[in-house]
Amino acid sequence: MTAADQxxxxxxxVRKHFGPLEVLKGVDLDVHPGEVVVILGPSGSGKSTFLRCxxxxxxxxxxxxxxxxxxxxYEQRGGRIHRLPERRIARTRRQIGMVFxxxxxxxxxxxxxxxxxxxxxxxxxxxxxxxERARVLxxxxxxxxxADSFPRQLSGGQQQRVAIARALAMRxxxxxxxEPTSALDPELVGEVxxxxxxxxxxxxxxxxxxxxxxxxxxxxxxxxxxxxxTIVESxxxxxxxxxxxxxxxxxxxxxxxxxxxxxx
Amino acid sequence: xSTVAQKAPATRAADDRVAGVAEPVDVAHAVPQRHPLQWxxxxxxxxxxxxxxxxxxxxxxxxxxxVLRYFNTESIGRGLWTTLKLTVIAMAVGIVLGVLLAVCxxxxxxxxxxLAALYIWFFRGVPALVQLIFWFNLSALMPRVSIGIPFGPExxxxxxxxxxxxxxxxxxxxxxNEGAYMAEIVRGGLMSVDQGQTEAAQALGMSRTRxxxxxxxxxxxxxxxxxxxxxxINMLKATSLVxxxxxSDLLYTVQSIYNRTFQTIPLLLVACVWYLVITSILYVxxxxxxxxxxRGSNRNAPTRYRDVLKIRRKPxxxxxxxxx
Numbered sequence: 001m002t003a004a005d006q007x008x009x010x011x012x013x014v015r016k017h018f019g020p021l022e023v024l025k026g027v028d029l030d031v032h033p034g035e036v037v038v039i040l041g042p043s044g045s046g047k048s049t050f051l052r053c054x055x056x057x058x059x060x061x062x063x064x065x066x067x068x069x070x071x072x073x074y075e076q077r078g079g080r081i082h083r084l085p086e087r088r089i090a091r092t093r094r095q096i097g098m099v100f101x102x103x104x105x106x107x108x109x110x111x112x113x114x115x116x117x118x119x120x121x122x123x124x125x126x127x128x129x130x131x132e133r134a135r136v137l138x139x140x141x142x143x144x145x146x147a148d149s150f151p152r153q154l155s156g157g158q159q160q161r162v163a164i165a166r167a168l169a170m171r172x173x174x175x176x177x178x179e180p181t182s183a184l185d186p187e188l189v190g191e192v193x194x195x196x197x198x199x200x201x202x203x204x205x206x207x208x209x210x211x212x213x214x215x216x217x218x219x220x221x222x223x224x225x226x227x228x229x230t231i232v233e234s235x236x237x238x239x240x241x242x243x244x245x246x247x248x249x250x251x252x253x254x255x256x257x258x259x260x261x262x263x264x
Numbered sequence: 265x266s267t268v269a270q271k272a273p274a275t276r277a278a279d280d281r282v283a284g285v286a287e288p289v290d291v292a293h294a295v296p297q298r299h300p301l302q303w304x305x306x307x308x309x310x311x312x313x314x315x316x317x318x319x320x321x322x323x324x325x326x327x328x329x330x331v332l333r334y335f336n337t338e339s340i341g342r343g344l345w346t347t348l349k350l351t352v353i354a355m356a357v358g359i360v361l362g363v364l365l366a367v368c369x370x371x372x373x374x375x376x377x378x379l380a381a382l383y384i385w386f387f388r389g390v391p392a393l394v395q396l397i398f399w400f401n402l403s404a405l406m407p408r409v410s411i412g413i414p415f416g417p418e419x420x421x422x423x424x425x426x427x428x429x430x431x432x433x434x435x436x437x438x439x440x441n442e443g444a445y446m447a448e449i450v451r452g453g454l455m456s457v458d459q460g461q462t463e464a465a466q467a468l469g470m471s472r473t474r475x476x477x478x479x480x481x482x483x484x485x486x487x488x489x490x491x492x493x494x495x496x497i498n499m500l501k502a503t504s505l506v507x508x509x510x511x512s513d514l515l516y517t518v519q520s521i522y523n524r525t526f527q528t529i530p531l532l533l534v535a536c537v538w539y540l541v542i543t544s545i546l547y548v549x550x551x552x553x554x555x556x557x558x559r560g561s562n563r564n565a566p567t568r569y570r571d572v573l574k575i576r577r578k579p580x581x582x583x584x585x586x587x588x
Contacts, residue, residue, distance in 0.1 A: 094469030104464035118468035150560035
């Protein structure tokens with residue numbers, strides 16, 4: 001296998017249950033470098049849980065997740081699988097950025113403080129260098145003048161763009177977006193999606209869980225539809241969104257299409 | 265404005281009669297709410313206060329001249345110094361222990377969790393006075409303390425009596441006890457921080473320790489500082505327990521003077537006024553610390569003391585920056 005066709009993220013038979021509830025029933029997914037994969041699905045389908053398994057915020061009960069050729073959360077040693085200590089898992093997470101539905105910015109730090117915290121404290125990069133990079137990133141997400149504001153002084157859309165800049169400051173190989181626009185007022189969704197569109201155009205590898213069908217159609221290289229803890233359909237946006245073969249995909253999409261407009 | 269307001273009703277009254285609204289309502293010039301009972305209560309309180317002050321000044325039994333004479337004496341100063349020193353050291357021990365115990369109690373390691381729970385159960389359950397006497401009399405239990413291989417040879421040893429001075433016994437007794445109470449306060453604070461904060465820190469690759477000290481604890485401080493302020497004031501007064509192990513703190517000094525001079529009331533007043541002075545200073549200090557940790561907690565969080573005063577005086581007008 002050459003480096004070019006090796007997937008950046010590879011999930012094989014990922015299973016996860018919360019108590020008696022089986023949330024993931026064996027999920028297989030490959031994401032290649034530079035690819036943008038959008039995961040759609042009704043609530044409770046396990047799409048957010050799957051995303052949280054990719055960076056080991058949730059420990060998986062079966063199967064495996066590999067990022068950049070390395071097992072996430074585990075290690076193969078002497079023919080057996082060992083669970084990694086927290087310290088090693090943290091190291092893996094440094095190359096995986098994550099953007100949350102509720103932003104989860106650190107409210108006691110300024111915007112700039114939020115962005116430079118991890119590169120300075122975790123990667124031990126010089127503060128001046130990181131600050132410079134943070135300002136470039138803030139400029140990129142259109143918030144150059146908000147560096148010294150506190151998160152609560154910003155609108156939801158601005159906070160989410162800061163959260164994106166914070167994740168990017170770690171220079172991740174892979175970015176996970178967990179319903180990044182679901183907590184936003186409708187008029188603020190556009191600015192966040194525009195930022196994500198720019199990142200996709202820059203060639204960033206992204207896995208996006210969202211309900212924004214138009215974003216999926218426009219930006220995704222591949223759309224994956226999840227239901228009941230499994231992937232039921234996967235393909236190009238045109239295949240999945242316009243000619244869905246699975247009845248559950250069709251039922252789900254029909255709720256998002258404006259009345260009177262044909263599926264194509 | 266006023267001419268419009270007068271003209272409008274005449275022309276529009278007929279149209280609006282059904283709705284019952286004659287003109288646009290502007291509440292900006294509303295008559296303030298009247299509180300007549302509040303005025304009556306104020307007068308009553310003022311009379312009572314005047315009576316109290318009159319009594320304090322004219323009643324000769326308070327012996328204010330004695331209070332003044334002893335207020336600045338050297339022995340009172342030494343007692344005060346012991347009280348302050350003990351309060352600061354015992355609180356410092358308590359806070360450090362409290363953070364450690366709280367982290368252990370929230371740990372995923374069952375051994376740490378149970379040990380912390382056991383500690384808190386024991387040190388909260390046994391009266392502080394008993395703990396003080398216990399540490400002071402440790403030599404009765406263990407005449408010497410040694411370091412060595414368990415159940416094997418010892419490398420070095422000390423006489424317990426030489427090791428445990430009254431001051432150390434007081435610090436151990438009060439500090440270890442305080443640690444148990446602080447642990448629960450810190451634990452409450454840590455649990456009040458949103459789980460999403462920890463997840464965001466983890467997703468950025470931060471270690472557990474870094475997440476705790478850089479992300480969770482600074483936010484928990486807002487919930488930890490107010491009850492800790494109470495604990496400091498409690499500690500200030502709890503130090504008077506050390507009189508049982510022959511340490512002369514403020515209260516003990518005062519007692520030993522009035523046992524000699526029989527001026528009980530004025531000397532107790534000396535101690536009370538000092539306690540109140542220190543409590544007042546602590547109160548101001550606490551409000552500064554609280555403001556520091558309130559940074560970013562709301563949209564108009566004041567960052568300077570002047571701004572705090574301004575907002576308290578005119579709560580109705582808050583500047584809200586409209587995000588672009």
